[in-house]
Amino acid sequence: MLAGKTGLRKKNNRMINEVTLIATATFGLEMVVKSELKALGFENIKMSDGIVEFEATLADIPRVNLWLRSADRVFLKIGEFKALTFDELFEQTKALPWESLITEDGKFTVKGKSVKSTLGSVSACQAIVKKAVVEKLKEEYHVEWFKETGPEFTIQVSMLKDVALLTVDTSGAGLHRRGYRGQFGEAPLKETLAAALVLLSFWNKDRLLIDPMCGSGTILIEAAMIGRNMAPGLKREFASERWPAIDKKAWEKARYSAQVAMEPDRKLQIFGYDLDEKSIQACRINAVNAGVDDDIVFERKDVKDLWIDKQYGIIISNPPYGIRISQFSEINEIYISLHKTFKKKKGWSIYILTADEMFPNYFKRAQPDRVRKLFNGGIKVNYYQYYGERPPLPDTPGVPTEL
C-alpha cells in the first residue's frame, strides 16, 4: 500500500473523523472548484486533471455537497495503492476498512475506469473489487448473505498508471442536478458549468448582468443563486444523507446554516433574452423552481434588437454553435450584432462560451483578454473573455454610481 495514501482511516476499530475528499470537475474547471473550496475554508488542496483533493472531516461532507457550485460530484477516498495483478487489487481492497462505512444492510455497486494500466479490463476490476468488499464485510458482520435494503454506497475503482484509487460517491446524482430545471431550452448548459462561467467573470451581486441568448436561463439562475448566497444543493438529496457514519446532526446543521445564509432581500439586476418564446417560458418556470424569479427579468428579444443604455455591465452568454443548432449565416449575424452593440461600450465585460473559433474574427472590439479551454457536454469549447473598464467606485465623491 502507498504509505499515507489511505483516505478512510481506522483506529481501535473506530473510524477516524478525518478523511480525504475528492471533488471531481469537468476538465478546465479544477481551479474554480479549488477557489470554491478555499472560500469554504479548506486548505491543502491538491489538483490534477479533473480531480480536486482535500483534507476534511466526515461532518464536512454535507456542507461541501450543499455548497459546491462547479464540481461534478464529491467522493470519499477509501484508499490508493499500486496494483499490477488482480491478486494485489483483491488483497489491498480487502484490507481497507469498508465496514466502518458500509452498513450490514448497505446496498453497494462498483463502477470503474482504467487509464494506462496493466489491469485494463474495467469490468474485471469492478468484479474483483466487489468480491473483495463482500469478503471483508462477510468477515466483519459474520454473515453469508446481504439483504442490501439499506443506504446506497457507490464504490468507484479508478486505475491510473497502475495505481488503484478507491472512492465512494457521497453525492449520488451529479451536483448539477440542483432540482430546479424541469424545463429545458435548446442545448442547455450543465448547471455546474454555468455557475463556473459566472464565477470566472467579473460579475458580482452589485453589477448588471445580461445573457442575450439565455436558452433555459441556466447562467442567470446560477448567478442569481450566487448573488443571493443560496446553496445550490438545498433543494435536493444526497446519497450520503442516509449513511450512519455521518451524524444526522451534521446534515441538519449544514442545511440550517444554508437556509439562514440566504439573502432574500438583496436586489439584483439580471436580465435574460432569447429569440424563442418557449425558452423564455421555460426560463420563468425554472427561475420560480429555483426561488429566484424576483431576481431576473426574462423577455423575448432578438439579439439584433438588444439596446444598451448603461455604461457598465457584464454579458455572459453561450450563443448557438452551429454544430448542434443554428446555421452559420445566422450565427455570423449574431456575432456582428454583438460587435455593433458593444464596440463602443468599453465599460462592458463580455464573456462568450462557444465551440466556434471564428467568434473573435467577428467580435472585434479588441483581442480577447483571456481564452479558456473548457468542455461543454464533451465538446471542446472556448470561453472568450473581454474585460471592460472598471466602473467608478460607489463612494467616489461627485461621481454618479452606475455599475
Ligand SMILES: C[S@@+](CC[C@H](N)C(=O)[O-])C[C@H]1O[C@@H](n2cnc3c(N)ncnc32)[C@H](O)[C@@H]1O
Ligand atoms: C446554446 S443555447 C443557450 C443555452 C443556455 N445557455 C442554457 O443553458 O439553456 C443558444 C440560445 O440562443 C438562442 N438564439 C438563437 N438566435 C438568437 C437570436 N438571434 N437572438 C436571441 N437569441 C437567439 C436560441 O433560441 C437558444 O436558446
